[in-house]
Amino acid sequence: MDILNRGRYRASRAETPDELAQAQRLRALAFSGDAGGVDADGFDGRCDHILVRDQDSGALVGCYRLMLLPDGAAIDQSYSAQFYDLSALKAFKSPMLELGRFCTHPDYLDPEIVRVAWGAMTRIVDGQGVRLLFGCSSFTGTDANAHRDAFALLRARHLAPDPWHIGVKAAEVVPLPDAPVPHDAMRHIPPLLRTYLAMGGWVSDHAVIDRHMNTLHVFTGVEISAIPEARKRLLRAVAG
Known part of the structure; x- marks a missing residue:
């Protein structure tokens, strides 16, 4: 089912096992560089899978998966709940959407692919009355020192508000450092x-x-009500 057509690309929901398998193969290529591999887990069957295709060739150029939760009482069903203590979010009283496995084909560098992906997501968020978008945001590798500047920036400026404090659950964690933030940390x-x-x-x-x-x-959360109005206008302009 098509969600959004825009220029060269269209976004749709996967509706067949073959379409899901295509997404799993793209994920393996994007995340591991494995052209013949499959990235799959037990959460795939619980999620909607959004596919972004080149309309001319039909090639799959991007994908992600979404899990809609009616409210915070269902938070333990999420992928993220494997790794984080999300008890505070059980008090969230509105629909929530978990985003995961977001990737694009390494041979397609057109930024319009990501814009179409976000435009489709905006339509879904608005259509389902979602008030919180969340997921796990990844940094390559397991060496925390390689990401020290980025982690310092996150701790200094972007920690979760106290009512939604995210607790420790995983066996191996790294506290974000309380350290000086370099001027170029955002890059x-x-x-x-x-x-x-x-x-x-x-x-x-x-x-x-x-x-x-x-x-x-x-763990990353975005409360829809907190998105700046200018950013909302941009997203909805893409969503049409």
């Missing part, structure tokens, strides 16, 4: 997380070491 923030932060997003006070995915990740 060390991954692009997806940078987008979240531009929307008023916030993060956990620690990163989880995920050796299976060879990443460090921070």
